[in-house]
Amino acid sequence: MDKSKLYELICSYNDEMLELWKNMVNIDSGPDAHEGVKKVSDIVAEFLRNIGFLTRTINFPNAGNMLVAEYGDMTKPFVIITGHMDTVFNKGAASTRAFKIEDGKAYGPGVLDMKGGITIALFVLKALLSMNYRKHPIKIILAGDEEIGHSCSTAPQEFIKEGTGAFAAFNMETGFPDNGLVVERKGMYQFMLEVFGRGAHVGNAPKNGRNAIKEIASKLLDIEALTDWDKGNTFNVGVIEGGTVCNSVAAYAKIICDLRFVDSSYLPDVKAALQKIVEKQYVEGTKTVLTSIVEFSAMKRLDTTMELFALVKRTAQEEGFRPVTAKAVGGASDSAYLTNIGIPTVCAMGVIGEHNHTVEEFAIVDTMLERAKLLAAVLVNV
Ligand SMILES: [Zn+2]
Known part of the structure; x- marks a missing residue:
């Protein structure tokens, strides 16, 4: 695949990306807003159906729903792109702190953690599929209650069930300012x-x-x-x-x-x-x-994760992107359930920023395209 054409296409989506990012941030989808999680899930599902994915939801009586989307022949080894649609902020946050951009930084509840990451994944897939990407089947798994540790759902078991058969996974969680990608979490x-x-x-x-x-x-x-x-x-x-x-x-x-x-x-x-x-x-x-x-669960550092990380690192080098490093962090994520069943997983592939889980949360707008190009190139190479 011609990567420079791929990057050009991704950059041409810039305004649409900002629009979708804004729309998702402006929907309350905290622990008390399951219907807001459903709204985000509906937006994402419609987007994915429009580019050729099959989608389904997994519903729970007392937690935000999960969304699963599939493209290609899922009997073959597939790639997972994962994340969560919920935020830590209760109802009202979206109206009092609506999405805004100031001095190159985007603000709003969940702007960094992790509606920016979801936006990146969606447009990277749109670009790849419109350039006839057929290399591997792809599965998207988005949780709706990650921020409360899935305490009222069976999401961890669903991750294991849905994840089985994958050979690589990328989690679009919060990116770090040092450009570190997470290979291990407590x-x-x-x-x-x-x-x-x-x-x-x-x-x-x-x-x-x-x-x-x-x-x-x-x-x-x-x-x-x-x-x-x-x-x-x-x-x-x-x-x-x-x-x-x-x-x-x-x-x-x-x-x-x-x-x-x-x-x-x-x-x-x-x-x-x-x-x-x-x-x-x-x-x-x-x-x-x-x-x-x-x-x-802890996200174990797998040897195969380090091989997958090496591919990401090499891709960044070859494409002339900012160098990436591997890091271990103390915060948990759903990547744990995938590494538990041995799927190599690179986490924190999302938009970069700081202060998630606080009202100061922001994402650096330019990293939206930067990370989109990285994910796209990695998906071509993996
Ligand atoms: Zn998160």
């Missing part, structure tokens, strides 16, 4: 520990009290002591609440914790250690309950 396990003690008047009957704060304070230190820097298991107790007034023994206390891990195979041992802490009693008569909040 997994995450968030949980809550609640202690139920017994309240008592501290003047009249202090001995009747069972102090939940004392119990949880001791357990908190045990939990933080589970951090293993060598293995890359790190605990953070990020929230603590308990008691009501200082003249009553605290009847209740809770902590909310976050564990990051490099390798999902460490998780059973870590959970067993946690269970021991739950069962241990510092203050007689208290009861501790552990509740899992969300669990996200």
